Amino acid sequence: MEAENIHPSVKVAAGEAPRLVCILGAESTGKSTLTRALATHFDCPWVDEYLREFCDQNRRTPEAHEQAAILHTQRQLEISAQQQGLQQAKRYVFCDTSPLLTAIYSEFVFGDTGLYALARRLQLNYALTLLLAPDIPWVADGLQRDGEQVRGPITERIIRELADLKVPHAPIAGHGPQRLRAAINAITSIDSI
Numbered sequence: 001m002e003a004e005n006i007h008p009s010v011k012v013a014a015g016e017a018p019r020l021v022c023i024l025g026a027e028s029t030g031k032s033t034l035t036r037a038l039a040t041h042f043d044c045p046w047v048d049e050y051l052r053e054f055c056d057q058n059r060r061t062p063e064a065h066e067q068a069a070i071l072h073t074q075r076q077l078e079i080s081a082q083q084q085g086l087q088q089a090k091r092y093v094f095c096d097t098s099p100l101l102t103a104i105y106s107e108f109v110f111g112d113t114g115l116y117a118l119a120r121r122l123q124l125n126y127a128l129t130l131l132l133a134p135d136i137p138w139v140a141d142g143l144q145r146d147g148e149q150v151r152g153p154i155t156e157r158i159i160r161e162l163a164d165l166k167v168p169h170a171p172i173a174g175h176g177p178q179r180l181r182a183a184i185n186a187i188t189s190i191d192s193i
Contacts, residue, residue, distance in 0.1 A: 016086065017082055017085075017086050018044065018045075018082055018085035018086060018090045018091055018092050018093045019091065019092050019093070019126075019127035019128070019190065020078060020082065020092075020093050020095055020125055020126045020127060021038070021092050021093070021094050021095065021126060021127060021128050021129075021130065021187055021190075022095045022097070022098045022123070022126040022128070022129040022130065023035045023038070023094060023095065023096055023097070023129075023130050023132065023183075024097060024098055024100070024101060024129050024130065024131055024132065024158055024162075024169075025131060025132030025133070025134065025155065025158070026132075026134050026150065026151040026152075026154035026155045026158070027138075027150065027151060027154070028134075028136070028137075028138045028139050028148070028151065029132035029133065029134050029136065029151065029155075030132055030136055030179065031049065031096050031097055031132060032048070032049065032052075032096050034130070034132065034172070034179060034180065034183055035047075035048075035094045035095070035096040037180050037183075038092075038094045038180070038183055038184070038187065039094045041180070041184060042090075042091065042092055042094075042187070043090070044085060044090040044091060044092040044093060044094060045081045045084050045085045045088070045090060045093050045094070046081065046093065046094040046095070046096065047074075047077045047078050047081045047093065047094070047095045047096060048077070048096050049074070049096040049097045050070055050073045050074045050077055051070055051074075051097070051102070054066075054070055054073075064106070064109075064110040064112055067102055067105075067106045067110070067112065067115060068114075068115060070102050071099040071102040071103065071115055071118065071119060072099075074097065074098070074099050074102065075099055075122055078093065078095055078125075081093045081095075091191075092127075092187065095126070098119075098122065098123060098126065098129070099115070099118065099119040099122045099123070100119045100120065100122070100123045100158070100161060101158070102115060102119065103115035103116045103118075103119035103120075104154060104157045104158060104161065105154070107157075108150070108153065108154060108157070120161070120165060123161070123162075123165055123167055124165070124167060126167065126168075127168065127190050128168050128169065128170065128186065128187060128190045129162060129167060129168065129169040129170075130169070130170055130172045130183050130186060130187075131155075131158060131159065131162060131169050131170065131171050131172065132172050132173075132179075133155070133171060133172065133173035134151035134152065134155050135173050135174070135175075136175060136179075138151065168190065170182075170183075170186035170189075172186065
């Protein structure tokens with residue numbers, strides 16, 4: 001059995017490619033902070049959220065027709081990081097969000113459900129998804145933040161999608177070291193899978 005293609009022309013035998021771990025949650029749930037902390041703890045590569053770069057470069061949030069490109073760019077960054085991790089013999093690649101969140105926000109903001117089919121298939125690539133609870137204080141973060149009121153509805157959509165997909169996922173809650181410990185424990189549990 002072979003793992004997913006990490007590059008269209010390269011197949012990697014199962015067990016060789018680093019496992020992708022997705023850090024997923026609504027806005028201002030600490031995804032970026034936890035992603036980097038996990039990458040440091042495990043000494044593995046990580047993938048930043050491309051939406052942040054898009055907003056910084058364009059000085060605005062994306063329009064409906066730009067959502068698909070954001071989804072694809074996020075996935076390409078994951079592929080590159082997985083290739084880097086493979087070359088460096090790393091166990092994991094930590095991904096700050098996933099294409100699924102782009103699809104969820106596309107529906108939430110624009111009423112567009114067209115990205116779900118691809119995003120759901122791509123969510124199957126993660127060995128584990130860490131679902132961050134919206135239990136830390138909401139913090140404004142420039143253009144990317146819609147407001148604290150969207151965290152509940154977005155979290156509910158994520159929970160529903162992960163349950164429907166039946167992918168391995170773990171809820172992560174708490175503050176600071178407690179949150180990091182919970183994530184580390186969830187990740188080390190996948191080594192036995």
